[in-house]
Amino acid sequence: MPKNIVIIGGGAAGFFAAINHAQLHPEHSVILLEKSVQLLSKVRISGGGRCNVTHACFEPKELVRNYPRGSQELLGPFHRFQPRDTIAWFAERGIELKTEADGRMFPVTNSSQTIIDCFLKEAEKHGVNIRTKCGVQSLKNGVVELQSGERLEADAVILATGSAPFGHQLVQTLGHTIVKPVPSLFTFNVPDSPFHDLSGVSLQDVQVSIENTSLHQRGPFLFTHWGFSGPAVLKLSAWGARYLHDCDYQANVNIDWLPAQTFEQTRQQLVECKNQNARKQMGKEIPIKIPKALWNKLLTLNSFQPDQLYQSASNKDLNRLAQMIHQTIQKISGKTTYKEEFVTAGGIALKEVNFKTMQSLIEPKLYFAGEILDIDGVTGGFNFQNAWTTAHIAAQSAS
Ligand SMILES: Cc1cc2nc3c(=O)[nH]c(=O)nc-3n(C[C@H](O)[C@H](O)[C@H](O)COP(=O)(O)OP(=O)(O)OC[C@H]3O[C@@H](n4cnc5c(N)ncnc54)[C@H](O)[C@@H]3O)c2cc1C
Structure with a gap:
């Protein structure tokens, strides 16, 4: 009928x-x-x-x-x-x-x-x-x-x-x-980010976690001029949609720029690089697989100068750098709609x-x-x- x-x-x-x-x-x-x-x-x-x-x-x-x-x-x-x-x-x-x-x-x-x-x-x-x-x-x-x-x-x-x-x-x-x-699927605003001048730089594999939660996502990452974007961030915004809403989009994120390897592997790579390139500039000899702009930024955030020679870096300083490569903490404050x-x-x-x-x-x-x-x-x-x-x-x- x-x-x-x-x-x-x-x-x-x-x-x-x-x-x-x-x-x-x-x-x-x-x-x-x-x-x-x-x-x-x-x-x-x-x-x-x-x-x-x-x-x-x-x-x-x-x-x-x-x-x-x-x-x-x-x-x-x-x-x-x-x-x-x-x-x-x-x-x-x-x-x-x-x-x-x-x-x-x-x-x-x-x-x-x-x-x-x-x-x-x-x-x-x-x-x-x-x-x-x-x-x-x-x-x-x-x-x-x-x-x-x-x-x-x-x-x-x-x-x-x-x-x-x-x-x-x-x-x-x-x-x-x-x-x-x-809302779900948004990018993170990081107004106090020291990475703003890296806008447009991307990485293929980054892990982003929300501090004090089990929320984390891994994948491509993009720096924007207002904060962080890319699939890893968008996915994290989806899984954390309700949590982030409830904390008014104010939270700390923890970024591992090299999740495919351990802190210890990175630390050894830095020390080896120093031993083999003692008279080379740190900004020119990059021992790990991250974009040069990010490497130089992480150097300066650790009080190194990109034109500084490896021989002047102490192993303790290199430990600190390795620490930041696997754990950069940034405060997100607000979100932006992903178009x-x-x-x-x-x-x-x-x-x-x-x-x-x-x-x-x-x-x-x-x-x-x-x-x-x-x-x-x-x-x-x-x-x-x-x-x-x-x-x-x-x-x-x-x-
Ligand atoms: C900018 C943007 C880009 C997107 N890109 C993608 C993508 O590429 N891939 C993907 O998988 N998803 C994408 N999405 C998500 C996807 O568009 C939605 O999940 C999907 O459109 C949902 O379809 P829907 O029919 O349920 O709702 P809608 O597409 O929102 O359709 C609902 C319709 O109901 C009508 N309506 C509302 N109230 C009434 C009423 N009282 N009487 C009659 N009609 C009414 C609305 O006018 C609207 O036309 C995107 C979303 C946005 C905003």
Whole structure:
């Protein structure tokens, strides 16, 4: 029997749910409601305009490790729809994705417009009725009331309003719990950093930890003119999103510039270098694998001069330098939004959702998809993968 399916939110999750449902059930009426004039606005700006669609990680158990919130709940759903399925879904529609060295996947066109065009074309092909400037006011028992006063009767509603406060308030009126939203995926401001003049310098492997916690991340690191960025910092901001919010983004970070080796190995390398290059300038002979600019900075922070000869450095001073190479403590004070990808931690409490169907355990006709849930991933395409997976399952179940 034909049914009425209403999807609220014209973003990544809403579109994916609408297209998949309309394709699966051509006999149903599928209405997609978007409150603004712009459809897919986050997809457009995502990944710096390139749209990091997903990540080349095909083992669900490994994939879920990239979700500071939602990892347990996503394990089942990823066995049903994972990055391999995302790649196939787009390939079937003529969109080829490419994988970058770090595993991020983008359309080969390097343009988010490719994804938008694909969604608009598919929605039209499968008869999705897209209505913009249609903000939803309230929802109860499948009756969707628009801000204009119009009422739509639905057999199932998929709510995909992202991190917008509206969606949170709406489900709270239905009895759902909202885990307090806080920002995730940001860079650290370090106003008193002695490293500001290293802005633009990057390292491939650094470990950054938040002092007095077990929070730490390892990976590429970038100095910015206001502080620290790069995947290691962004991932740490995701895992530490709630902790950092609670301490008002005031914390000490501990940086190990050479996590691949021990303090003792570094100390020996410095001493050996001194013994072999006694008459050479310290700034010119770098015994460890770090950028020259950082080496010179660490020298000056340890009261060495880059033009000083190794023979004048005592082993005690070299110990101190090795100590700083493995433990530079910096005070972060504030955060900066990372323009390429940011996301909200928090949303609908996951224990109130059936992850086999994405159905609300409180309101039977209601399903959820995307960022409205208390799920978020680290940077790299994991947030869209959450949108595709939950939307796909909601689309299959919502009839
Ligand atoms: C700058 C930026 C770049 C990003 N880049 C990436 C990336 O490259 N890769 C990645 O994986 N993730 C990326 N993300 C995260 C990703 O965009 C989100 O996780 C994803 O868009 C969530 O999809 P969604 O459909 O759940 O929510 P959204 O995309 O936020 O869509 C929700 C929609 O609901 C609409 N809405 C809200 N209230 C109502 C209402 N009352 N009635 C009707 N409609 C309503 C909104 O207008 C919006 O269109 C990025 C985020 C940002 C901000």
